[in-house]
Amino acid sequence: MTTIIAVEVVDVRFPTSLTQDGSDAMNKDGDYSAAYVILHTTDPALSGYGFTFTIGRGNDICAMAAEQRAMPLIGRDVDDVVSDLGGIYRELSSDSQLRWLGPEKGVEHLAMAAVMNAAWDLAARRAGKPLWQLLADMPTDDLVDVMDLRYLTDVLTRDEAAQMLEELRPTRAERLETLRRDGYPCYTTSAGWLGYSDEKLRRLLQEAVDQGYTDVKLKVGANIDDDVRRLAIAREVIGEDANLMIDANQVWDVGQAIDWLQKLAPFRPRWIEEPTSPDDVLGHATIRAAMAPMGVATGEHGMNRVLFKQLFQANAIDYCQLDAARLASINEILPVYLMAKKFGVPVCPHAGGVGLCELVQHLSIFDYLAVSGTLENRVTEFVDHLHEHFVDPCIVRNGAYVLPSRPGYSAEIYRASLDEYSYPDGSYWSGSRVEGTASVVG
């Protein structure tokens, strides 16, 4: 029997604020970070790796919450855990004292995501499959069993979920062929951070075009004149046929968003991302109605499945940008994909950060194979940084994610990176070459 013997949680922070990588109108100086969870087992060759993503301060709080949340897993038989990830999810999330701190939002939910991501990684490794394939190989009933449908049954029942999954089974093989040949299409945000100069913006956009990208995204929302100038540069470099997306990172009130966007509409953005508070379902619906045909996108701060249910019900968004480290892992993400299908909203996951690209490639692949069955209007974010810290980094070719083939959820970070960037005692932060500050319990 292989048993989970310890939970190790590491507060890892990368000093991205130094280069303004990731800078936008709301987040000017993020240090991209992960509250990183390792489930150690009695088999030295088998661990589960998972994380949630933050941008610096408070990552220690998420790490502490993840450690508490993962405690009940210590001593469990690995095969019991991986064969009932629905039961494990329900057990961990039903702690009513911890539930009070959300419910299902903020630090506690980020921590739940980190822990369950590690559990899913463990399951995929135990099965010797990349996560997308583990999901694809699961019988429909098992997939439905792992889903958290609580508070969703007014729009998605077990039977509906099962039926949607069954419908696409017969045609999966041909889509897998397509993915093996072409990969899953992505767009790049690497060019458009707000802190970059016009010259750097122009050079990076040209590089993106040269690399085969047909979709690029720029940050907006700090200054209207700057936005107009930068969007003009972007259209000049990428041309009129390419897709240009813009992202305001929640800086506007509803009325202000509409005023500002009317000035940017001539550049024909495919979508405006996060125009206002991520909690404001009705506000997004108002902006969408005012700005059509410009699309409205949100989701990276979408706190839980109940918020997404309402975004769909209220016709508030054209693109669903769920986040793999903010929703509570596969258990909560699958029902969001199924609701999106039911309401005809394409899912274009948020990525970037630390390791989010590594995670979401699995989600997009499974979506195409088993849920949506189409690539139309779908494009997954790609940001080209911090991949060098991952043991199984995502690979992008010709503007598309290459199918991952190694077992797991691609979530493992090199031990050397942990030793260097663990906070505050890693060698980078302490200024000396010392061991990292992993907290191990078990």
Place this chain on the structure above:
Amino acid sequence: MTTIIAVEVVDVRFPTSLTQDGSDAMNKDGDYSAAYVILHTTDPALSGYGFTFTIGRGNDICAMAAEQRAMPLIGRDVDDVVSDLGGIYRELSSDSQLRWLGPEKGVEHLAMAAVMNAAWDLAARRAGKPLWQLLADMPTDDLVDVMDLRYLTDVLTRDEAAQMLEELRPTRAERLETLRRDGYPCYTTSAGWLGYSDEKLRRLLQEAVDQGYTDVKLKVGANIDDDVRRLAIAREVIGEDANLMIDANQVWDVGQAIDWLQKLAPFRPRWIEEPTSPDDVLGHATIRAAMAPMGVATGEHGMNRVLFKQLFQANAIDYCQLDAARLASINEILPVYLMAKKFGVPVCPHAGGVGLCELVQHLSIFDYLAVSGTLENRVTEFVDHLHEHFVDPCIVRNGAYVLPSRPGYSAEIYRASLDEYSYPDGSYWSGSRVEGTASVVG
């Protein structure tokens, strides 16, 4: 000059699970707790006290978050702080790295509530006034300045807020007279916890009637037969004319709520409280439309002002039950009161827990004096436990809160209670008479 010299945060937990005080269908074994903040100043006779409320595990995480959030206050001139609580609020809440962990929800927002509650208590003490009076004495422009209107301007502008406050100024004096004479009406939840036997329920309901209460609340949602039997007992004891409220603490999905409530409708509940997920604005609207004339109430888990804005916009609730330790103190609570007035929804604050009654009496009094100007359909929760730990406990007579008269927000807990119930090293939890585990930074 008086300066803030230290932030002390105490993790206080009371063993309420032993008696099932506070038990409901979702929360069967809460240990009522507070992440308790003290802002110490150079004047030994002047401190600010505040807290957020939790039900046990994870209170340490809130305490850690509160400590981090309060850090920037150390070294500040008390008069600078208390004369610009809008600026302080905006400064503390604008930390973009911490914002990522919400935004404005969960642990980080609870911590923000604790810190700002302490800042408002400090302001009221510095002014030598109870908080309700400090607010009542503030000029309209100052009141509007402290409000967080971000993301609300599509329904509430600065000018509207100012106008609403001005309108009721001329008639305040007569309402103050009413309050001094009669107090502010409340209802009791003390009788109806789910873990109580039928005999205890009957006895406590009779005691409530004898004490002058005309409104009582019962927990429901665990078992339909139990609910029917308990509601029958309640009607028998309180009679047909008294108000009976019921509270499901989020246990139902939307369709299930409607099915279940149709069986309880014959007992004519005034409201059903928390029928489903607190995040489900549209779900509450659906339940409300199906169950009228039964009222729908929610808010104790209402995460922030943006959620309340939507509850009002969607006509989702008949009663707004905001929570003084979950919303980020007066800065966020005032705009919710003003939106409630605009949409004609009475605010009946959530209370109970640890010290929530002490806080909300100030809010209800200010609402009557300065915002709503009416007591119609208003009744504030009262739960009779844990008041003995407070230096300035609320007083209830004839089913009404007596106007607090001592300076502050009534939030101070006796040092002896901290020493006994601080977790895990207080004398109660460690089983020995040792000093508490206050964490003092400064």
